[in-house]
Amino acid sequence: MTRKALWLSATSAFLALFTLGAHAEDRVVNVFNWSDYIDSSIIDDFTKETGIKVVYDTFDSNEILETKLLAGGSGYDVVVPSGNFLARQIQAGVFQKLDKSKLPNISNMWDTVLERTAKYDPGNEYSINYMWGTVGIGYNIKKVEAALGTEKIDSWDVFFNPETLAKLKDCGVYVLDSPADIIPAALKYLGLDPNSTSPDDIAKAEEALLKIRPYIRKFHSSEYINALANGDICLAVGWSGDVFQARNRADEAKQGVEIGYSVPKEGAQMWFDQMAIPADAPHVAEALEFLDYMMKPEVIAKSSNYVLYANGNKASQQFIDKAILDDPSIYPDAATVQKLYTVLPYNPKTQRIITRTWTKIVTGQ
């Protein structure tokens, strides 16, 4: 390349930078959401209606999102962390308070959900619920029936009772590699407070989990979707939405694999994915418009119909497919909802005990 050509390309690179800067005046919103978590027509409709371009990016774990947010300068305007991650991030000063005067559609939100998300985000000042679900038991209906003689699973007993789980060992049991989801479930099964941080209680949960450890094939937080769908395992303790995804994949594959999901009667953990605006977001006005749009009943209903999760928008329920609204594994009945619990984030000291306990359960060391 001649010197002249080099100069030319350098100048054009500079020009490109400047024009990019100029284009930033066009209205843009940078959204960072979970993968496979929206009906993409919603984004197109939003751009058509408001003229705001959506740069949509996805992640697949809270940890990745958190690392980006804590490092600062992520450049995102709307992010969707789960409740207990959100709580800690608010404490770290990651988010900005929402200007509710710009969010008229907030009146559509569901008080039952608001009450619970307020535990993570007091007064719901920083975030808006996108979807919520439960931590329960996903299972291969035929294989479980063959092993246990019944296809009805409605209690944590099938998992925490060593005698029952031993019968499922050979066909395969997967568990979330997530102490914050499994240790509270063990505490609940033992009749203790799922939010307990007392070392004695955690030790009791450890004991209960060590008893069933020999019958668990793998601890992993995403592989169970494929494993369930392919019929490689018969039981997985996992997140509701992931199990539904496995169910859909199994239905599409038409290999005769049927997947069930149960919210145990003792009570299950409820999780929430919350939309929030980072404190250093470059396009706050656009982000608020996006949030308000997502709270329109027919819009969020469209998203629920697509991703098969319950949302925290009461007014949207009239637009949700009957099959989804009546499915107790997605929208549990009022009595079950009463039993669902939330888990608050641990402080760093307890977190260390929990992680260490978990490593001992999982690896035996």
Next chain:
Amino acid sequence: MSNAAVTTATSSRATDAGKSALARLGAAFVGRLVIIIPYLWLLFFFLIPFVIVFKISLSQTAIAMPPYTPALDFRDGISGFFAQLRQLSVDNYTWLTQDALYFNAYVTSLIIAAISTVLTLLVGYPIAYGMARAPATIRPTLLMLVILPFWTSFLIRVYAWIGILKPEGLLNQMLLATGIISQPLIILNTYTAIFIGIVYSYLPFMVLPLYSSLEKMDYSLIEAAKDLGCPPTSAFWKITFPLSLPGVIAGCLLVFIPAVGEFVIPDLLGGSQTLMIGKTLWNEFFANRDWPVSSAVAVILLLLLTVPIMLFQQAQARAQEQDK
């Protein structure tokens, strides 16, 4: 040392050509520049990141942005910076010695990496040897075949092994159909699966350096050995293997070093009981959100890998000097 040699060579050639002093200076400058680029590369992409990680490892975890303290910034001026500097401590390194978990994770990782490296060498050597002895016309094709897997994502290739190794997978179906086994083998989620995964993924890194050193070998040496009555096996151990040693060492290092810190293969193919340093690091960083402790784990891992390699290289250099 070699840098100086290159510079002198460039400048002396310039003098011989009788060019002006300016041209000589220019040539020397270009020579220096060429040498300085790798150093800059090391400075920006190795030394500075390492210093940052090392600094974080001396901090304490905090619920803030960034999630540790002190952040070592100049918000309070120079004196503020030095006040922050005094807060640094080696507590995190002491912590690593207090729980046997970290020691066990390092040892397991080193053992798994060592076994995998030996296995890769055993599989890779015959392949490289075969390629080096193949007719020159088909060598490029063989080379291509070794590199070809890189065109598919590493993650997808590891995922494919799940499909092969699982109880109802391709391998078991084939063995069951041919009647070699009557019960499916449990390979997935065991150490065996990790070894298979690492050997498969890192094989090209072993084969390529081996091939390049074997290809350069003068085969008339083997013929001479044969003429002098040396049996093929001892000819291999006395001539071929020692001559290919640089390739063996390069290949082993290229496999061993990334295998120690391997995270994806044990995560996908190994069982949950596998305790490797990659997973321990993940836990510290993501589950405990303790950037300082995870940085300390990373610094120790780096020292564990680089110090023996540097000592080894020094010993080699000394041996070469003695040979001369």
